[in-house]
Amino acid sequence: xxxxxxxxxxxxxxxxxxxxxxxxxxxxxxxxxxxxxxxxxxxxxxxxxxxxxxxxxxxxxxxxxxxxxxxxxxxxxxxxxxxxxxxxxxxxxxxxxxxxxxxxxxxxxxxxxxxxxxxxxxxxxxxxxxxxxxxxxxxxxxxxxxxxxxxxxxxxxxxxxxxxxxxxxxxxxxxxxxxxxxxxxxxxxxxxxxxxxxxxxxxxxxxxxxxxxxxxxxxxxxxxxxxxxxxxxxxxxxxxxxxxxxxxxxxxxxxxxxxxxxxxxxxxxxxxxxxxxxxxxxxxxxxxxxxxxxxxxxxxxxxxxxxxxxxxxxxxxxxxxxxxxxxxxxxxxxxxxxxxxxxxxxxxxxxxxxxxxxxxxxxxxxxxxxxxxx
Amino acid sequence: xxxxxxxxxxxxxxxxxxxxxxxxxxxxxxxxxxxxxxxxxxxxxxxxxxxxxxxxxxxxxxxxxxxxxxxxxxxxxxxxxxxxxxxxxxxxxxxxxxxxxxxxxxxxxxxxxxxxxxxxxxxxxxxxxxxxxxxxxxxxxxxxxxxxxxxxxxxxxxxxxxxxxxxxxxxxxxxxxxxxxxxxxxxxxxxxxxxxxxxxxxxxxxxxxxxxxxxxxxxxxxxxxxxxxxxxxxxxxxxxxxxxxxxxxxxxxxxxxxxxxxxxxxxxxxxxxxxxxxxxxxxxxxxxxxxxxxx
Ligand SMILES: Nc1ncnc2c1ncn2[C@@H]1O[C@H](COP(=O)(O)OP(=O)(O)OP(=O)(O)O)[C@@H](O)[C@H]1O
Ligand SMILES: [Mg+2]
Numbered sequence: 001x002x003x004x005x006x007x008x009x010x011x012x013x014x015x016x017x018x019x020x021x022x023x024x025x026x027x028x029x030x031x032x033x034x035x036x037x038x039x040x041x042x043x044x045x046x047x048x049x050x051x052x053x054x055x056x057x058x059x060x061x062x063x064x065x066x067x068x069x070x071x072x073x074x075x076x077x078x079x080x081x082x083x084x085x086x087x088x089x090x091x092x093x094x095x096x097x098x099x100x101x102x103x104x105x106x107x108x109x110x111x112x113x114x115x116x117x118x119x120x121x122x123x124x125x126x127x128x129x130x131x132x133x134x135x136x137x138x139x140x141x142x143x144x145x146x147x148x149x150x151x152x153x154x155x156x157x158x159x160x161x162x163x164x165x166x167x168x169x170x171x172x173x174x175x176x177x178x179x180x181x182x183x184x185x186x187x188x189x190x191x192x193x194x195x196x197x198x199x200x201x202x203x204x205x206x207x208x209x210x211x212x213x214x215x216x217x218x219x220x221x222x223x224x225x226x227x228x229x230x231x232x233x234x235x236x237x238x239x240x241x242x243x244x245x246x247x248x249x250x251x252x253x254x255x256x257x258x259x260x261x262x263x264x265x266x267x268x269x270x271x272x273x274x275x276x277x278x279x280x281x282x283x284x285x286x287x288x289x290x291x292x293x294x295x296x297x298x299x300x301x302x303x304x305x306x307x308x309x310x311x312x313x314x315x316x317x318x319x320x321x322x323x324x325x326x327x328x329x330x331x332x333x334x335x336x337x338x339x340x341x342x343x344x345x346x347x348x349x350x351x352x353x354x355x356x357x358x359x360x361x362x363x364x365x366x367x368x369x370x371x372x373x374x
Numbered sequence: 375x376x377x378x379x380x381x382x383x384x385x386x387x388x389x390x391x392x393x394x395x396x397x398x399x400x401x402x403x404x405x406x407x408x409x410x411x412x413x414x415x416x417x418x419x420x421x422x423x424x425x426x427x428x429x430x431x432x433x434x435x436x437x438x439x440x441x442x443x444x445x446x447x448x449x450x451x452x453x454x455x456x457x458x459x460x461x462x463x464x465x466x467x468x469x470x471x472x473x474x475x476x477x478x479x480x481x482x483x484x485x486x487x488x489x490x491x492x493x494x495x496x497x498x499x500x501x502x503x504x505x506x507x508x509x510x511x512x513x514x515x516x517x518x519x520x521x522x523x524x525x526x527x528x529x530x531x532x533x534x535x536x537x538x539x540x541x542x543x544x545x546x547x548x549x550x551x552x553x554x555x556x557x558x559x560x561x562x563x564x565x566x567x568x569x570x571x572x573x574x575x576x577x578x579x580x581x582x583x584x585x586x587x588x589x590x591x592x593x594x595x596x597x598x599x600x601x602x603x604x605x606x607x608x609x610x611x612x613x614x615x616x617x618x619x620x621x622x623x624x625x626x627x628x629x630x631x632x633x634x635x636x637x638x639x640x641x642x643x644x645x646x647x648x649x650x651x652x653x654x655x656x657x658x659x660x661x662x663x664x665x666x667x668x669x
Contacts, residue, residue: 093567095565097563
């Protein structure tokens with residue numbers, strides 16, 4: 001890759017496009033957003049990820065201007081949005097329910113925002129045509145929203161929110177209603193559009209795979225707070241807490257006590273078992289209680305005991321999840337801990353050796369997992 | 375079986391509309407007499423074929439011609455249409471904000487509000503009109519209140535004027551305006567207004583560009599539901615209106631019961647029906663269009 005890496009968040013001189021400063025939002029005595037600070041940079045594709053009710057939509061609605069923060073402030077290009085009403089913000093939102101105007105045609109829906117700006121007719125025409133082409137909707141421009149399919153409706157909603165060329169585009173679970181295949185297609189379409197238009201995108205999603213696919217950075221939220229904000233590989237490989245590790249992807253967690261030894265750390269996790277040897281970037285104190293988190297695909301599984309392998313553990317296969325291209329083995333270790341291991345199915349089913357109740361040996365390198373203290 | 379089901383509404387129409395209509399139409403072609411029934415000719419079936427021929431020969435359009443000669447009738451028709459039209463506009467102006475308020479009210483309140491709109495139907499229409507007489511008369515509640523508040527010195531003459539008729543019609547038909555508008559507004563997704571604002575509309579623009587067009591079907595339905603029955607309204611003008619309130623329903627009643635001129639009364643009724651067909655057909659079209667739009 002010859003491209004320069006896009007990472008304004010690691011550049012201390014870069015000014016964020018959006019800045020949340022200690023934002024708190026309460027509904028009555030319920031705190032939906034809890035003292036949240038965050039910077040989102042221009043041209044980012046920023047994903048908000050979290051369980052239902054953690055405050056993702058509330059954050060979007062504050063950005064769009066439908067809710068005002070109870071405390072703290074939100075800045076757009078350094079300007080406090082304060083009580084700027086939604087119609088005066090250079091922010092557009094694509095609604096979870098699409099919210100297309102049922103009495104207007106596809107063309108009129110897309111032109112709606114442009115007409116409000118009192119642009120002249122030719123300019124509007126040109127812009128709408130461009131949007132129709134971008135979202136491949138030319139054929140449907142004179143249809144009403146109820147005369148097109150769900151996927152097409154979703155594209156109209158996208159075109160409508162893009163038409164005004166906002167500085168910031170908010171997408172609240174934009175692909176929730178689509179089937180898997182169309183979803184994947186649209187994800188790539190979104191990334192393509194984002195690249196072409198250079199708009200900053202903030203996307204809310206339930207789907208961690210979607211977040212990993214499209215986003216430049218992912219924020220994992222829990223109960224109105226940010227748990228971790230990082231690039232997809234970082235979030236996956238270096239989760240900050242067990243919550244993030246568990247939320248993103250598949251993970252096995254082993255509780256134990258740390259015993260730091262220079263660069264390395266030994267984790268005593270069960271009586272009479274050799275400790276797990278791992279590396280840790282944070283400094284740990286002796287006997288600190290920690291969790292060792294490891295992704296299934298980083299665990300090697302074999303029926304033969306190979307003494308040369310590091311962190312060799314013995315267990316019994318309890319369950320096998322066959323996913324076509326890969327299989328996940330649930331292995332019960334001698335002390336009762338469950339560890340997942342994954343291997344690619346490069347051989348046909350009948351030729352593979354490991355089945356239920358087999359005694360197997362698991363192993364992983366010292367850098368394969370992470371040691372978490374929270 | 376299916377044919378039978380389809381036939382039911384037609385039989386219903388035949389029995390309750392077409393047959394009475396034909397009877398009234400026949401009477402409208404007859405002449406007034408002092409007998410029982412007070413018109414002739416009557417079909418004499420015992421005379422056989424020649425009886426039928428005599429009967430048909432005796433029918434004529436005299437009564438319809440008469441309606442064009444006395445200007446009372448066309449003035450009454452015109453004034454009825456005008457009063458119905460103005461009442462419809464007033465009802466819309468009063469009903470729309472109420473329906474809007476109901477649709478925007480807290481969800482848990484809406485059934486109660488809906489109940490309150492329908493509640494008046496639980497008492498007899500006649501009693502409610504009579505109670506308006508009590509409110510509007512010179513010694514009535516309204517005049518007493520205004521005088522006690524020193525707003526007026528002399529009681530206002532409201533009862534027995536056309537104003538009272540407007541008040542009566544607006545009051546009576548208000549629920550027919552509110553309900554269809556409420557139904558249209560209630561279906562509307564609030565996110566549409568947020569979307570409109572997000573795309574640069576002020577609140578007022580969002581109302582004109584989104585709320586109003588989306589409630590138009592309800593508005594049109596409500597207007598017809600008020601306008602159509604208001605044209606033929608009889609009870610309200612005769613109880614609340616004065617001698618100068620000219621409405622065709624009242625004329626019809628007087629022809630029938632005071633003059634005992636059944637043929638002319640029938641002719642008045644037939645013409646009224648013809649006038650009503652226009653808005654009724656338009657109303658049906660509107661309903662059909664609304665159904666199609668919902669697809
Ligand atoms: N208007 C409101 N009044 C009271 N509570 C609210 C309101 N809006 C949101 N909440 C509460 O705030 C919390 C966060 O809501 P929000 O809609 O932001 O969740 P979310 O993360 O978008 O969830 P989901 O993934 O299910 O869409 C929820 O517990 C919700 O009940
Ligand atoms: Mg949400």
